[in-house]
Amino acid sequence: MGKLLYGATxxxxxxxxxxxxxxxxxxxxxxxxxxADELVAQVGSCLIGGRSYRGDDPNMGTEKEGPFGGAWEGPQIVLTRNPPSVAVPGTTFVTDLDTAVTTAKDAAGDGYACIIGADVGRQCLAAGEVDDVLMFVAPILLGDGVPMFRHLGGAHVRLDRPRVHQTDHAVSLWYRVRK
Incomplete structure (x- = not known):
């Protein structure tokens, strides 16, 4: 069974x-x-929030559209309150977190089930299901938007010392979640 990783830029x-x-x-x-290249090779499935699945993609309309800029293909599990009535090839829609996590981990095999989306990331962190957190920190201040993690009333999720890597585009911080 795979491990659960919350990754984003x-x-x-x-x-x-x-x-x-x-x-x-x-x-x-x-x-x-x-x-990022190392991560793509380790991802066996993606656990995607409904808003992220239906939302904006920086590569929309290009051959690079999709998870990891189109560099990854595989099973996608979408956690949503409103699954479509028509099946989407390669995509499983589920309505509860436990089923979503189990399905994504099973589909990942020995790899990672990579979380895409802030709300599903928050839910998985709150449930104690996340094994690793990988954030690519881009050199920009947005001032507003969707935060990487928001938990009303606060929450403490302890992380181990990160593995750090820097490129011209971002600094990556790869943490293990303390259980």
């Missing part, structure tokens, strides 16, 4: 999407990155 002020879920800001920070 965020602004230095902590936003993974801009106002109105805008992801176009990310275009300027996409580029070669050995940590």
């Amino acid at each position: 965020m602004s230095l002020d902590g936003f993974i999407a801009g106002p109105n879920d805008d992801m176009q800001w990310l275009r300027d920070f996409l580029g070669p990155d050995p940590v």
